Amino acid sequence: MKTAWIMALALLVTSAFAQPAATQTLINGAGATFPYPIYSKWFDEYTKVDPEVRFNYQSIGSGGGIKQVTARTVDFGATDGPMSDEQLKAAPSELLHIPTVLGAVVATYNLPNSPKLKFTGEVLADVFLGKITKWNDPKITALNAGVSLPDQPIVVVHRSDGSGTTYIFVDYLSKISSEWDKKVGRGTSVNWPVGLGGKGNEGVSGQVKNQPGALGYVELAYAVKNNLPVASVKNAADKFVTPSIASTTAAAAGAAKSMPDDFRVSLTNPPGDEAYPIASFTWLLVYRDQPNELKGRALAKFLWWMSHEGQKYADDLLYAPLPTPVVKQIEAKIKQITYQGKPLLAAR
Amino acid sequence: MTPGARRAVNVVMSWLAAAAAGLVVLPLLLILAFLLWQGVSAVNVDFFTHLPRPVGEVGGGMANAIVGTLILLVLAAALGLPVGILGGLYLAESRDRRLPWIARFLADVLNGVPSIVIGIFAYTIIVLPMRRFSALAGGFALAVIMLPIVVRTSEELVRLVPASLREAALALGIPQWKVLLRVVLPTARAGIITGVMVAIARVAGETAPLLFTAFGNRFWHQGLDQPIAALPLQIFAYAIAPYDDWHRQAWAGALVLIGLVFVVSFAARVVTSGRFTGVR
Amino acid sequence: MAVVAAVPRVEVQAAPRNLGDQVLRVVLRAAALTLVLLVLAMVVAMVHASWPAMRAFGWRFLVSSTWDPVAEQFGALPFVYGTLLSSLLALLIAVPLGIGAAIYLAELAPAWIRPPIAFLVELVAAVPSVIYGLWGIFVLAPLLRVWVQPVLGKTLGFLPLFQGPPYGIGMLAAGIILAIMVVPYITAVSREVLLAVPNTQREAALALGATRWETTRIAVLRYGRSGLVGAILLGLGRALGETMAVTMVIGNRPEVAISLFAPGYTMASVVANEFAEATSDLYLAALIEIGLLLFAVTVVVNALARLLVWSVGGPVKAIRE
Numbered sequence: 033m034k035t036a037w038i039m040a041l042a043l044l045v046t047s048a049f050a051q052p053a054a055t056q057t058l059i060n061g062a063g064a065t066f067p068y069p070i071y072s073k074w075f076d077e078y079t080k081v082d083p084e085v086r087f088n089y090q091s092i093g094s095g096g097g098i099k100q101v102t103a104r105t106v107d108f109g110a111t112d113g114p115m116s117d118e119q120l121k122a123a124p125s126e127l128l129h130i131p132t133v134l135g136a137v138v139a140t141y142n143l144p145n146s147p148k149l150k151f152t153g154e155v156l157a158d159v160f161l162g163k164i165t166k167w168n169d170p171k172i173t174a175l176n177a178g179v180s181l182p183d184q185p186i187v188v189v190h191r192s193d194g195s196g197t198t199y200i201f202v203d204y205l206s207k208i209s210s211e212w213d214k215k216v217g218r219g220t221s222v223n224w225p226v227g228l229g230g231k232g233n234e235g236v237s238g239q240v241k242n243q244p245g246a247l248g249y250v251e252l253a254y255a256v257k258n259n260l261p262v263a264s265v266k267n268a269a270d271k272f273v274t275p276s277i278a279s280t281t282a283a284a285a286g287a288a289k290s291m292p293d294d295f296r297v298s299l300t301n302p303p304g305d306e307a308y309p310i311a312s313f314t315w316l317l318v319y320r321d322q323p324n325e326l327k328g329r330a331l332a333k334f335l336w337w338m339s340h341e342g343q344k345y346a347d348d349l350l351y352a353p354l355p356t357p358v359v360k361q362i363e364a365k366i367k368q369i370t371y372q373g374k375p376l377l378a379a380r
Numbered sequence: 381m382t383p384g385a386r387r388a389v390n391v392v393m394s395w396l397a398a399a400a401a402g403l404v405v406l407p408l409l410l411i412l413a414f415l416l417w418q419g420v421s422a423v424n425v426d427f428f429t430h431l432p433r434p435v436g437e438v439g440g441g442m443a444n445a446i447v448g449t450l451i452l453l454v455l456a457a458a459l460g461l462p463v464g465i466l467g468g469l470y471l472a473e474s475r476d477r478r479l480p481w482i483a484r485f486l487a488d489v490l491n492g493v494p495s496i497v498i499g500i501f502a503y504t505i506i507v508l509p510m511r512r513f514s515a516l517a518g519g520f521a522l523a524v525i526m527l528p529i530v531v532r533t534s535e536e537l538v539r540l541v542p543a544s545l546r547e548a549a550l551a552l553g554i555p556q557w558k559v560l561l562r563v564v565l566p567t568a569r570a571g572i573i574t575g576v577m578v579a580i581a582r583v584a585g586e587t588a589p590l591l592f593t594a595f596g597n598r599f600w601h602q603g604l605d606q607p608i609a610a611l612p613l614q615i616f617a618y619a620i621a622p623y624d625d626w627h628r629q630a631w632a633g634a635l636v637l638i639g640l641v642f643v644v645s646f647a648a649r650v651v652t653s654g655r656f657t658g659v660r
Numbered sequence: 661m662a663v664v665a666a667v668p669r670v671e672v673q674a675a676p677r678n679l680g681d682q683v684l685r686v687v688l689r690a691a692a693l694t695l696v697l698l699v700l701a702m703v704v705a706m707v708h709a710s711w712p713a714m715r716a717f718g719w720r721f722l723v724s725s726t727w728d729p730v731a732e733q734f735g736a737l738p739f740v741y742g743t744l745l746s747s748l749l750a751l752l753i754a755v756p757l758g759i760g761a762a763i764y765l766a767e768l769a770p771a772w773i774r775p776p777i778a779f780l781v782e783l784v785a786a787v788p789s790v791i792y793g794l795w796g797i798f799v800l801a802p803l804l805r806v807w808v809q810p811v812l813g814k815t816l817g818f819l820p821l822f823q824g825p826p827y828g829i830g831m832l833a834a835g836i837i838l839a840i841m842v843v844p845y846i847t848a849v850s851r852e853v854l855l856a857v858p859n860t861q862r863e864a865a866l867a868l869g870a871t872r873w874e875t876t877r878i879a880v881l882r883y884g885r886s887g888l889v890g891a892i893l894l895g896l897g898r899a900l901g902e903t904m905a906v907t908m909v910i911g912n913r914p915e916v917a918i919s920l921f922a923p924g925y926t927m928a929s930v931v932a933n934e935f936a937e938a939t940s941d942l943y944l945a946a947l948i949e950i951g952l953l954l955f956a957v958t959v960v961v962n963a964l965a966r967l968l969v970w971s972v973g974g975p976v977k978a979i980r981e
Contacts, residue, residue: 056602058599058603060512060513060595060606060607062595062936068435069434069435072434072435072598073434075434075598076433086599086602088597088606088607089598090595090596092936092937093937095937096936096937099936099937099938100936103508103511105508105511105512105513106512185825187827192912192933192934193933193934193937194729194934194938216730217730217731218730219729219730220729220937221729221730222728222729222730223727223728223731224913227913228827228829228912228923229911229912229923229933230912231620232620232621234617234621237622238620238621241622242797242801242828243805243827243828245825254622257622257623258622258623386871386874387871389871389873389874390871390872390873390874393873393876394764394768394872396760397760397763397764397767397768397769398764398768399760400756400757400758400759400760400763401760401761401764401765401769401777401781401847403757403761404758404761404781404784404844404847405780405781405784407784407840408780408784410799411787411791411792411795414795414799415795418798462691463691463694463695466687466688466690466691467688467692467694467695469691470689470691470692473688474688474689474692479689479692479693479696480692482696483692483693486695486696486699486700488963488966489962489963490695490698490699492897492901492958492959492961493702493901493955493959494900494901494902494903494928494954494958495901495903496901496903496931496932496954497702497901497951497954497955498702500706500931500935500948501701501702501705501706503935504705504706504709505701505705524698527695527698555680555681556681556684557678557680557681557683557684560684561684581786582786584788585786585787585789585791586788586789587788587789587790587903588903588928588932591932591935591936592936612788612790612904615791615794616790616793616908619790619793619794619797619908620797620908627798630794631794634790634791637790637791638788641787642783642786645782645783645786
């Protein structure tokens with residue numbers, strides 16, 4: 033009896049140490065929930081491209097991605113809110129922002145019959161400031177003639193964790209509303225005047241789905257995949273634009289031509305008739321000088337695949353692919369990733 | 381009050397007390413019923429053998445999370461049991477003046493510490509220096525949670541071993557250390573195993589300390605110094621997400637988790653029933 | 661107790677006679693020292709890590725309600741308030757139920773029913789927190805939102821406690837889930853306290869012609885009063901530190917609100933939600949300071965509880981769950 037227990041224990045313990053199949057390199061990353069649907073698709077597909085490598089990505093929010101990659105507890109980070117200069121300085125060595133896809137932050141809500149609603153930036157700011165509290169507020173009904181809005185309180189839902197999605201949203205609100213800019217400001221975690229907190233894009237969409245009368249902001253893919261309605265927002269050209277791959281790509285048109293070298297750019301409230309005003313790039317954060325050659329090379333190869341073959345998965349998941357000029361810039365940047373001074377990716 | 385009134389009050393209070401007991405137990409039955417109803421449909425072979433699918437896609441399972449939890453438990457036991465049982469033995473046997481008192485007090489303190497605080501501790505002393513999240517960090521956090529339970533149970537069980545047994549062994553000239561290891565401990569074995577199993581059942585369901593230690597893993601474990609999936613973590617992640625398929629899997633995971641906890645608790649009871657500590 | 665715990669102290673060994681004894685003595689001491697050092701290390705590590713926040717905010721930390729990561733202004737008041745309110749609400753529900761159930765199990769129930777009920781009560785405590793949270797999100801919250809809160813709002817809505825839109829999740833949901841999780845501890849410890857009351861007390865009351873309930877009330881409850889308070893405090897200690905289930909149903913809003921319908925935030929929840937992503941050192945230090953606060957409060961409450969429980973029947977057996 034005793035020996036049976038000991039053997040069972042030994043079996044379990046050895047299985048813990050056993051490496052499944054061939055020796056695989058595990059690369060750990062953490063960060064944004066915004067692109068999680070496509071990242072998880074990519075990492076799953078990439079196991080077929082390179083069976084020697086496994087990417088383990090945990091969507092804990094952009095704030096978490098920045099923090100953990102700075103602390104070097106993960107090999108790469110992911111964020112939709114670009115790191116500030118102070119944050120970059122605080123990192124032990126130079127961190128690169130590599131754009132992966134474009135996405136849209138949408139206003140999603142839970143109302144009977146899921147009507148198509150229109151919002152302006154000012155109205156959204158007022159709702160999130162707590163100045164507009166009911167669905168049938170005149171400011172909302174003025175924009176949505178023909179839709180019967182209930183006399184119900186708006187249940188505002190925001191992120192409770194450090195979020196790049198939040199960053200994109202409040203970046204937009206700060207540009208539109210000076211009151212928001214003064215009172216709340218920009219950041220991955222802000223001091224929300226009102227609302228419930230949800231953890232991750234998953235948590236916010238979950239809350240909106242469960243809560244009649246809720247209004248929250250999430251990445252487009254989360255709203256659509258969960259059959260939540262999406263609002264159109266008035267852009268800088270005074271046109272109401274529905275978030276979509278096309279309108280997201282239009283938002284990036286200007287930036288694509290004049291992309292800064294470190295890729296940190298804000299796409300909110302851009303010019304252009306077709307542009308959706310709350311769109312953004314999302315970035316992977318990798319160290320220019322990689323500490324581990326095997327992992328560094330695998331990472332660089334993945335980044336190359338991601339910016340080329342990987343882009344074809346974007347459409348299905350409702351993200352906009354990278355504009356071509358940007359891909360060229362990314363190629364140059366990937367070649368700058370080194371291990372002890374030597375570039376990891378051979379000239380391609 | 382008339383005797384009749386007093387008898388009536390007695391009956392009423394008895395019923396109220398019974399109702400209270402019923403209400404205490406009711407949520408358990410409700411939850412179990414709900415778990416069975418929602419989870420049973422999602423528990424299939426796939427659930428136990430497949431890895432999670434990419435976000436939004438239906439199907440997949442929690443195989444890695446189940447194995448991950450088992451590995452974490454073994455790790456926690458490996459780290460916590462030696463210190464715990466030896467510590468309990470110390471508290472029961474030692475004739476030192478101050479250390480037993482301090483150790484006992486701190487064990488009680490540790491018992492009441494919220495598990496999230498222990499998670500913070502494990503993050504600062506293991507994850508940060510190691511520069512990575514790992515099964516080790518998770519196992520360490522769980523071991524720290526287990527420690528006070530194992531220590532106090534071991535102490536109590538060792539104390540219960542009758543003095544006559546020890547005296548008989550000592551009278552035969554057996555050195556003290558042999559008496560402790562070959563006579564006292566084996567006699568207390570059943571009770572100690574119960575305590576251990578109770579401790580394991582307790583930490584099997586812990587989520588908070590694993591949030592920033594074990595971290596979670598979408599794939600199979602790759603070694604103890606790497607992040608690892610765990611059942612409670614996966615349930616938490618799926619529960620707060622919006623995907624219906626994930627909700628179903630969360631229920632299934634909850635069913636498996638509670639099954640694990642209950643099986644270990646039952647086993648602990650079986651070990652002690654009829655085999656009370658004392659003379660073998 | 662003393663008789664059973666007797667270790668043969670017959671040979672007064674000034675020094676161990678052989679190597680085996682010496683080695684064992686060292687090993688055992690090392691184990692105990694490990695335990696001691698572990699707890700001390702925990703305290704030291706947390707104080708050290710929260711020092712930047714303590715230096716920046718001082719005592720204001722405890723009374724300020726601003727939680728603003730952008731402006732790097734941190735105040736713990738909403739979390740302290742949320743923790744206390746949810747725990748208080750939980751105790752309000754759990755204490756009558758728990759002590760009532762303990763009385764039933766220790767005094768009033770027929771002998772055959774005691775073991776299965778006691779066993780079921782222990783099972784309630786064994787259910788992991790995340791499963792309570794799961795049930796809370798999908799069963800309790802909708803129940804509150806659709807049935808309970810509208811009714812409470814209509815009938816008792818004049819009280820500020822029951823005002824505000826019915827979200828389902830919020831302080832009320834958190835309090836109820838906490839109550840469910842804490843009640844088995846109160847029941848188990850109260851039962852042990854009641855069982856520790858000497859039978860002579862009961863016999864005296866019965867000899868005077870008291871009914872079972874009167875016996876319980878006069879002889880047992882009064883005698884075990886301080887122990888019962890201890891059991892309640894133990895339940896409080898558990899409620900204060902509970903993390904997952906509360907995080908899943910409380911709404912995550914760092915604000916001091918009177919209404920039970922409003923969302924809130926607790927110390928444990930904010931750490932669980934924001935720890936992995938505190939991007940600045942001050943932010944992290946503030947969170948760890950909250951963890952330290954939680955640690956201090958639970959230690960004090962538990963110590964007090966233990967003292968009170970022991971005052972009735974002597975040191976209680978090892979706390980199993």
